[in-house]
Amino acid sequence: xxxxxxxxxxxxxxxxxxxxxxxxxxxxxxxxxxxxxxxxxxxxxxxxxxxxxxxxxxxxxxxxxxxxxxxxxxxxxxxxxxxxxxxxxxxxxxxxxxxxxxxxxxxxxxxxxxxxxxxxxxxxxxxxxxxxxxxxxxxxxxxxxxxxxxxxxxxxxxxxxxxxxxxxxxxxxxxxxxxxxxxxxxxxxxxxxxxxxxxxxxxxxxxxxxxxxxxxxxxxxxxxxxxxxxxxxxxxxxxxxxxxxxxxxxxxxxxxxxxxxxxxxxxxxxxxxxxxxxxxxxxxxxxxxxxxxxxxxxxxxxxxxxxxxxxxxxxxxxxxxxxxxxxxxxxxxx
Amino acid sequence: xxxxxxxxxxxxxxxxxxxxxxxxxxxxxxxxxxxxxxxxxxxxxxxxxxxxxxxxxxxxxxxxxxxxxxxxxxxxxxxxxxxxxxxxxxxxxxxxxxxxxxxxxxxxxxxxxxxxxxxxxxxxxxxxxxxxxxxxxxxxxxxxxxxxxxxxxxxxxxxxxxxxxxxxxxxxxxxxxxxxxxxxxxxxxxxxxxxxxxxxxxxxxxxxxxxxxxxxxxxxxxxxxxxxxxxxxxxxxxxxxxxxxxxxxxxxxxxxxxxxxxxxxxx
Amino acid sequence: xxxxxxxxxxxxxxxxxxxxxxxxxxxxxxxxxxxxxxxxxxxxxxxxxxxxxxxxxxxxxxxxxxxxxxxxxxxxxxxxxxxxxxxxxxxxxxxxxxxxxxxxxxxxxxxxxxxxxxxxxxxxxxxxxxxxxxxxxxxxxxxxxxxxxxxxxxxxxxxxxxxxxxxxxxxxxxxxxxxxxxxxxxxxxxxxxxxxxxxxxxxxxxxxxxxxxxxxxxxxxxxxxxxxxxxxxxxxxxxxxxxxxxxxxxxxxxxxxxxxxxxxxxxxxxxxxxxxxxxxxxxxxxxxxxxxxxxxxxxxxxxxxxxxxxxxxxxxxxxxxxxxxxxxxxxxxxxxxxxxxxxxxxxxxxxxxxxxxxxxxxxxxxxxxxxxxxxxxxx
Numbered sequence: 001x002x003x004x005x006x007x008x009x010x011x012x013x014x015x016x017x018x019x020x021x022x023x024x025x026x027x028x029x030x031x032x033x034x035x036x037x038x039x040x041x042x043x044x045x046x047x048x049x050x051x052x053x054x055x056x057x058x059x060x061x062x063x064x065x066x067x068x069x070x071x072x073x074x075x076x077x078x079x080x081x082x083x084x085x086x087x088x089x090x091x092x093x094x095x096x097x098x099x100x101x102x103x104x105x106x107x108x109x110x111x112x113x114x115x116x117x118x119x120x121x122x123x124x125x126x127x128x129x130x131x132x133x134x135x136x137x138x139x140x141x142x143x144x145x146x147x148x149x150x151x152x153x154x155x156x157x158x159x160x161x162x163x164x165x166x167x168x169x170x171x172x173x174x175x176x177x178x179x180x181x182x183x184x185x186x187x188x189x190x191x192x193x194x195x196x197x198x199x200x201x202x203x204x205x206x207x208x209x210x211x212x213x214x215x216x217x218x219x220x221x222x223x224x225x226x227x228x229x230x231x232x233x234x235x236x237x238x239x240x241x242x243x244x245x246x247x248x249x250x251x252x253x254x255x256x257x258x259x260x261x262x263x264x265x266x267x268x269x270x271x272x273x274x275x276x277x278x279x280x281x282x283x284x285x286x287x288x289x290x291x292x293x294x295x296x297x298x299x300x301x302x303x304x305x306x307x308x309x310x311x312x313x314x315x316x317x318x319x320x321x322x323x324x325x326x327x328x329x330x331x332x333x334x
Numbered sequence: 335x336x337x338x339x340x341x342x343x344x345x346x347x348x349x350x351x352x353x354x355x356x357x358x359x360x361x362x363x364x365x366x367x368x369x370x371x372x373x374x375x376x377x378x379x380x381x382x383x384x385x386x387x388x389x390x391x392x393x394x395x396x397x398x399x400x401x402x403x404x405x406x407x408x409x410x411x412x413x414x415x416x417x418x419x420x421x422x423x424x425x426x427x428x429x430x431x432x433x434x435x436x437x438x439x440x441x442x443x444x445x446x447x448x449x450x451x452x453x454x455x456x457x458x459x460x461x462x463x464x465x466x467x468x469x470x471x472x473x474x475x476x477x478x479x480x481x482x483x484x485x486x487x488x489x490x491x492x493x494x495x496x497x498x499x500x501x502x503x504x505x506x507x508x509x510x511x512x513x514x515x516x517x518x519x520x521x522x523x524x525x526x527x528x529x530x531x532x533x534x535x536x537x538x539x540x541x542x543x544x545x546x547x548x549x550x551x552x553x554x555x556x557x558x559x560x561x562x563x564x565x566x567x568x569x570x571x572x573x574x575x576x577x578x579x580x581x582x583x584x585x586x587x588x589x590x591x592x593x594x595x596x597x598x599x600x601x
Numbered sequence: 602x603x604x605x606x607x608x609x610x611x612x613x614x615x616x617x618x619x620x621x622x623x624x625x626x627x628x629x630x631x632x633x634x635x636x637x638x639x640x641x642x643x644x645x646x647x648x649x650x651x652x653x654x655x656x657x658x659x660x661x662x663x664x665x666x667x668x669x670x671x672x673x674x675x676x677x678x679x680x681x682x683x684x685x686x687x688x689x690x691x692x693x694x695x696x697x698x699x700x701x702x703x704x705x706x707x708x709x710x711x712x713x714x715x716x717x718x719x720x721x722x723x724x725x726x727x728x729x730x731x732x733x734x735x736x737x738x739x740x741x742x743x744x745x746x747x748x749x750x751x752x753x754x755x756x757x758x759x760x761x762x763x764x765x766x767x768x769x770x771x772x773x774x775x776x777x778x779x780x781x782x783x784x785x786x787x788x789x790x791x792x793x794x795x796x797x798x799x800x801x802x803x804x805x806x807x808x809x810x811x812x813x814x815x816x817x818x819x820x821x822x823x824x825x826x827x828x829x830x831x832x833x834x835x836x837x838x839x840x841x842x843x844x845x846x847x848x849x850x851x852x853x854x855x856x857x858x859x860x861x862x863x864x865x866x867x868x869x870x871x872x873x874x875x876x877x878x879x880x881x882x883x884x885x886x887x888x889x890x891x892x893x894x895x896x897x898x899x900x901x902x903x904x905x906x907x908x909x910x911x912x913x914x915x916x917x918x919x920x921x922x923x924x925x926x927x928x929x930x931x932x933x934x935x936x937x938x939x940x941x942x943x944x945x946x947x948x949x950x951x952x953x954x955x956x957x958x959x960x961x962x963x964x965x966x967x968x969x970x971x972x973x974x975x976x977x978x979x980x
Contacts, residue, residue, distance in 0.1 A: 015501070077500065079469075079479055104500045108481040111466040115430060115473035120561030123429075123464035131565060138565060144461055145347030148359055150567040157561035194478030194512070198494055198505035216601070240601060253627060258518060264463070265518075273600045283570075284348070294600050295576070296591065302578075303870050311576040312594055314587050324588040329601065332592060410616070525620050528650035528663045531612055 001117060003158040004094025006040030007065075011086065011100040012058050014048030016075055020057045022213060023101030023166035028061045030128050030169050031099055034137060037130050038096060041065055044179070047085050049075035059177035066179045067093070069186050077105045078195055081188040083112035088186045090117060095159045097137050099128075102163035114161045120154030122162040126268075136160060146264045146287035166212050167270040168291060209259040211243055211267040216275075219245030219262055219289070223278020223299065223318055227255040232319070233277060236326045239333065245269070245289075247279045263288035277318040281306025298322065335389045335488075335510075337379045338440060338450040340468070341372040341408050343401040344461040352569050359569070368404045371456025373411075374516040377523035378486055379454050380412035385487070390414050392447050394439055396424065396432065402539045409534035410526030416537065417443055421544035426557030429462075433470035434554045438547040440475065446540075451510035452493060457482055457517040465515070472513035480506050483516040613669050617676035620649065629681035632807030633952050638763055639684045639807055647718020652691060656700055660712035667842075667904040671849040675900075678853025679860065682956035683807030685853055689846030690759035690808075691715070694964075695722025698768050698839045699786065702827035707786060711766055723764035724843075725755035725813050726836050733969055735770075735836065736779040740815060742771035749773070749785065749825070751818040754797065757963070761811035762796045765789045768839070769813070770832045782832035786824045793818040804955035841914040842907065843964045848900045848920040851928035851960035855893045858928075858953045859886070862935040865948070869939075882938060889931045896924040915977050922970035925960035932957040 010031045012024030028044060035042040043065045044058035049072050058066050069085045082105070090098070090113070100106045100113075102124045114121035122139035126149075129138040136153045139162040143150050154160040211217060218237045220230055230244065237244045245262045246255075262269055264284035274292035279285060281297070281304055289295070290309050297310035298318045307313040314321055345364045353360050376393070383389040393408040395401050396419040405416035419439045427435060444450060453475075458465035465481070472479040482498040492507040495514055508514070526534075553559055579594075581587040595601045624645055632639055646652055655670040656662025670692060678685030696715050699707060714720040731737035740753025751771055758767075767787040774781030787794060797812030827835045863886065866877040876882050899920040906913035932954035936943040943950045961967045 013500075021500070079481075104482060104498060107465050108469065108479075111429070111469035112473050112479070114466075115433065115470040118430070118561075120428065120430065121466055122562060123462075123466055141463075142570070143463060143567075144345070144350055144359060145463075147347065147350045147352060147569065148567050149570050151565045152562050153565045154562045195480060195506045195508050196492075198507050200499075201496070201503040201505070257520075265460075273595070282348075287570075294595070294598065296595075301868070303868060307576070307578065309576075312591055313576060313578040314591060315578060315580075316584055316587065320584050321588060324585055325591070328588050328592045332596065332601070522623065525624070525645065525649050526616050527648060528613060528616065528654065528665065531616055532609065532663075535609060535612055 001091065001094065001119070001158060003096040005096065006038050007043050007093070007095045008035035008038060008040055009043045009045050009090075009095040009098040009159070010063070011098065011106070012044045012046045012054055013077075013101055013103060013105060014046060014051050014054045016049075018048055018050040018053050020046070020054035021101065021103060022171070023103055023106070023164070024054075025057055025061050025171050026166065026169045027099045027101060027164055028058060028063055029172040030164075032062045032172065034097065034128060034130065035064075038135070040096060043067060043093075043095065045069070045086065045089060047074050047082055055181060056177070059179040059181070060174045061172050062175065063179045066181050068181060068183045070183070071187050073188050073190065073193065076197060078193045079109045079112060080193045080195065082109045083116065084188045084192065085186045086113050087116050089184055090159060092184075097160040098162075100161065100163045102165045106163050110161060110163050117159070119157035119159060119161060122152045122154070125162045125164045126168050128162070128164065137162065142264070142287055146283045165268045167268045170270075209243060211245055211260070211262060211269050214243035214269065214271050216240050216242035216273045217245045217262070217269055217271045217289075217292075218242045218275045218277065219247065219279060220250055220256075220277045220318070221247035221279030221285075222249040222253070224250060224255065225278075225319075229319070230256055232322045232326065236275075236322055236329070239326060239329050242273075242275075245274075247282075247285045276306050276310070277322055279306050280304045281309065335382070335386065335452075336448055336450045337382065337389060337391050338443070338453045339372065339376050339379050339391060339393045339408065339413065340436065340453065340455040340471075341376065341393050341395050341404055342369045342456070342459045343367070343395065343397050343404040344369045344459050347460045366400065366403065368407050369456050369459045371458055371460070371516060371518070373456070373523045374519055375454040375456050375514075376408055376412055377519070378483065378514075378516050380524060381485070382488065383412065390447070392417065392443065392450070394419060394436065394443060396420070396436060396439070405539045406534045406537065407526065409537050410531040411524060415447065415540075417540045417542060419542045419546070421542075421546070423544045423552070423556050426560065427555055428560035428562045429464050429466040429470055430561055431555050431559040433467045433474055434559065435550070436467065436471050437474035438550045439542055440471070442542060442547045449511070453477070453511075453513045455513065455515045457515045468513055468515040475511070475513070477511050477513050478508050479513045479515070480508055481515045483514050484519045486514065609665075610669055610672065613665065614672050614676070616649070617651075617673045620645070620651070621676045621680045625677055625684050626680040629683075629807075630946075630949060630952065632681060632683055634946070636801065636806045638809040639681070639687060640763065642684060643718060643721065643763075646688065651688065652718030653696065653716025655692070656696060656712065656716050660700065660708055661716040662712075666908045667845065668901060668908060671845060671900060671904040674846050674849040675853040675856070678850040679857035681807065682850055682854050682953070683805045685850040686805055686808045686847070687760060689843065689850055690724065691722040691764075693843040693846040694724030694759070694839055695764070695766055695768050697842055698724075698784065698826060698835060701838070702784070702835055703786075706823065707826065711786065715766060720765035721760055721763050723758055723760040723767045724839065725758050725767055725769040727755060727757050728753070729756055733966060736782075736833065738770060738772050738782055740769070740771040741775070742773050742783060742785060742820065744773065745819075748822060749820045751785065751787075751815045751820050753815050755813040757800065757810055758813050760809055761813055762799065762809050767813065768826060769815075770836050773829055773832075777830060779833040780830050782836070783829050784826040784832035784835045785820050786826050787818070787820060791818050791820070803958060804952070805959050840964055841917050844917040844921040844970070845900065845903045845907065845913070847960055847964045848896075848903065848917065848924040851921070851924040851957065852893070852896050852900050854928040854953055854957045854960065855889070855896065855924070855931040858932045858935045858950060858957075859889060859893060861949055861953075862886070862938055866938055869942075876938070885934055885938060889934060892927050893931060896920070896927045899923050915974055918965070918970040918973040921960075921965065922967050922974065925957075925967060928957035928960050929954075
């Protein structure tokens with residue numbers, strides 16, 4: 001389709017309580033700059049049920065306009081309802097580009113939206129810019145397990161759409177809201193939603209792992225040795241209020257669940273502090289944590305690649321160092 | 335029940351290394367493997383077949399002639415029949431064009447194999463990591479979808495899929511026809527058996543070549559049918575590396591670290 | 602003497618490799634550490650068809666040949682020698698003599714379950730006072746008319762506590778010496794048949810090695826395997842083939858050691874460069890590679906002879922002699938390249954070194970192999 005405006009849209013995903021997930025708010029930050037460069041408005045599109053909190057959040061983080069699509073059918077995410085609603089809004093307003101958080105749900109329904117609109121979609125971007133020659137959005141993303149970065153353009157089809165990794169961009173500072181709020185009355189009939197919720201799995205508390213929202217992550221890899229080896233790391237986590245992470249090697253060995261995995265095939269994180277214990281630092285892992293503010297690496301192998309990205313490195317056995325670190329932090333907190 | 339599994343041949347990205355001199359990917363000697371996520375999709379189909387021997391599993395692979403190795407591997411693991419979609423005109427396709435070609439392949443294969451109740455795909459391929467082809471193909475087909483599946487089972491006329499959700503796992507159900515994509519489950523996929531391997535070795539892989547479906551729109555395939563293109567690719571910059579903390583004893587090193595972290599108000 | 606792999610061998614080799622890497626390798630250290638039998642691997646191996654590779658399809662085998670079987674033992678042993686010998690003990694020492702010497706009734710009764718891996722096999726010849734001198738058997742089988750009454754014990758029996766079917770040698774006529782030994786098929790659960798103490802070993806600690814105890818076990822007459830008084834010859838012929846399996850295990854251990862060592866020397870930096878850059882490292886690796894490849898040729902050649910119906914007893918002895926000594930030599934030299942780290946349990950090389958030693962001992966010591974080869978030269 002032809003764009004009707006130069007506006008740049010950011011899809012703001014909501015939780016079932018109507019508040020915004022972080023990634024949508026994060027994306028308003030790079031979105032503002034891209035919108036300005038393209039000479040259009042920054043528009044947040046909020047879909048959900050009772051989403052005032054999300055709308056306020058978007059308004060406080062730089063949106064010029066907030067399009068709100070509300071209804072009970074959007075309370076719980078479904079591919080069909082969300083794709084239908086977003087496509088309807090895009091067709092009505094015709095933005096030139098759209099950013100969608102590369103969350104579980106974002107990556108689920110964005111390809112439905114782009115395919116229905118017969119336009120290009122670039123997955124899981126980690127960097128955004130404007131291609132000088134064409135004026136298109138330059139979507140940069142990792143491929144080949146993070147070994148290669150590719151910059152992708154969507155030359156003629158509009159809107160240009162990309163999913164963007166959570167945690168890559170930081171939220172902008174809050175500001176006085178100036179956004180125009182537009183309520184769109186778009187609804188999807190229950191019969192058109194082809195999936196049905198059977199049940200939610202109530203897992204143990206430890207299974208709800210919020211790595212993306214964590215300020216501190218203590219992460220263990222192959223060097224942890226076995227499932228029991230994570231206990232001292234957990235203890236340090238409890239003390240620091242940190243979240244327990246791990247590398248793929250530890251998941252593959254069956255020591256810890258995939259929910260804790262950081263890296264290319266796990267979560268991308270950007271905490272204030274990332275403590276990597278016994279993680280060699282394969283490129284796939286680094287792809288998921290290199291954006292952390294401070295990285296501490298503890299590894300026996302002085303040549304481990306993790307030290308290349310570490311702010312502070314300790315060459316030593318994590319089984320010795322981690323308990324000492326726990327003791328030191330205890331003294332600090334006492 | 336008829337299940338189509340989409341399986342791609344990919345380079346084993348864990349074996350890819352960067353040439354330190356030219357700063358380019360070293361692709362030589364990197365083994366070509368069945369995309370692991372597609373292996374999980376095949377395992378999910380095989381588990382349905384374990385419960386109901388009437389289930390037929392057909393595999394479709396898009397890629398060069400060499401990708402037949404993946405077709406054969408799938409036959410050796412669980413598939414009953416395999417098709418390869420291979421043609422020069424398909425080269426350079428982005429995810430939208432690829433999903434369009436696969437959609438046409440589904441329609442073509444259905445003429446022989448009958449209608450597919452479910453189409454299972456890996457969540458993503460480990461070379462491109464887009465996770466887009468499955469949902470885009472579902473869109474072309476006009477089918478519903480469930481992504482990030484872990485395991486599934488039939489319950490009446492519905493497929494119930496345990497899947498990773500935004501806030502933990504959940505079970506969704508969907509009626510046929512539908513597309514389901516799979517991620518890494520808690521169990522390991524089965525190994526091929528010697529018997530099946532021997533049979534697969536002799537199996538004929540049907541090839542759908544250029545123009546296999548006269549209804550397919552040439553303007554929608556290959557480079558020209560792809561709305562996106564790669565402007566440039568480059569290897570990520572190598573970080574400089576930070577400070578290695580050293581002291582007489584481990585206790586002192588840890589003290590040094592905690593000092594640095596408190597100084598900078600990290601903890 | 603052509604053992605270039607054809608496509609089928611290559612493809613099955615890939616299956617074995619994949620299984621060894623994904624299923625066996627992650628367990629190897631744990632099995633060793635805990636002296637635990639690889640019980641969880643058996644159903645997978647059974648499902649894949651690994652428990653009956655070189656046996657005809659009519660009995661439930663895979664219809665492949667000894668070479669493919671040898672490659673399977675080799676690939677598994679690269680990652681875990683304990684699992685390798687579990688397979689070898691089952692296939693070479695239990696399935697093979699039943700297939701080769703059994704009556705049609707015996708084959709039909711035992712082989713399908715064994716080859717499908719539903720049942721595990723073992724072999725009992727060695728006794729406390731009858732090791733290399735196997736003729737000194739004390740276990741006796743007395744003909745009671747309707748049945749044989751078996752009394753005695755066996756030791757160092759691979760797979761003992763987990764096996765269902767046992768090939769057991771016993772004296773049926775003491776006056777005849779080795780010609781008075783007969784072979785019997787015994788089943789787990791026969792009254793008076795029990796498994797005794799488990800050995801705590803230096804290596805292959807995941808392999809189950811126990812004593813078998815027979816106290817007035819009534820063995821039906823139809824369980825006599827082969828002819829009366831031909832048990833010793835049967836055992837020796839079985840061990841001829843078994844040696845190819847052990848030679849393959851030894852080959853796998855050496856190759857596995859080289860694999861991990863090559864990775865290690867490329868990463869380990871001393872004096873500012875990876876130790877792989879030092880000529881001593883490369884020379885050591887080169888010599889070990891050449892020796893290991895030579896062992897491989899001998900092992901494959903012996904398997905090839907068996908497949909072609911040629912005499913293979915001498916070839917098997919040569920293969921086992923050379924491959925076993927090479928396994929001990931290579932693992933010891935690889936550990937030296939690791940230095941101090943190699944001596945710790947953080948790395949697999951010390952396990953491989955411990956595992957290698959047994960290949961010079963069981964199923965005929967290296968000295969026995971030399972007796973076989975040397976004896977044949979001056980005959």
